[in-house]
Amino acid sequence: MSHLTTRRAVYGPLALWPTGLVLALINAEVPQVTTPVFAVLAGIYVALAAAAIRCVAVSGPTSAVNWVAASIALFAIAGFTGEPTAQQPSFMLINTAVLFAVSLAVLVGAVGLLVRFRRSERRTVAVPAVFVLGIATGGFLLNLLARTAMVLTGDAGQQLTVEDTHSDR
Structure with a gap:
């Protein structure tokens, strides 16, 4: 893998946290985002997150992968439940x-x-x-x-x- 390809592979995992935050905020603030729409958006997010993790986690789970993987649960699941009330x-x-x-x-x-x-x-x-x-x-x-x-x-x-x-x- 070339140096440039390796650097590009890092951008995907770095983008998971802000992308997930936007996903959760859209679910919380945009009334047109119904449960089925959010489920589709969260499914796309989870698939992209899994692909990003596979790109960088070639040597098995690491501490940094824990941080990246945590975003999947945080934004896809907790984002679905909305504000805790x-x-x-x-x-x-x-x-x-x-x-x-x-x-x-x-x-x-x-x-x-x-x-x-x-x-x-x-x-x-x-x-x-x-x-x-x-x-x-x-x-x-x-x-x-x-x-x-x-x-x-x-x-x-x-x-x-x-x-x-x-x-x-």
Whole structure:
């Protein structure tokens, strides 16, 4: 594979996160995007993402591939469920599960890259950064667990009242 071909193959995975974000935003903000339309768009996104990952992951799964693959679940599945709200508790749980898995994948990817490049002269910057990412991820995961507990204990109605009270719509 030539150097130019290798560089081009990297652009596809780099584009997955912004493309997925646009996909999720379109689903959330454009009323003409119905469930079947989003399913087709998400299917195309997943197929393109899988092809992009295959182009760069020739040596097997790596930490960086975890980050790229996380976008598939995040935007195709969580984008389908839309904004997490107690109005639709089952979608809220699906959204929470996806966010939980993606958060762990990003953290595992960061730790994996840190371990892989542990002999780098920049590790003095990377170690604190990964440590802070771990703390932030832990807090976010606790928030997701609280969201799950709220739904599983039957308090979705109370959460809906809070959402309605603080909604700016």
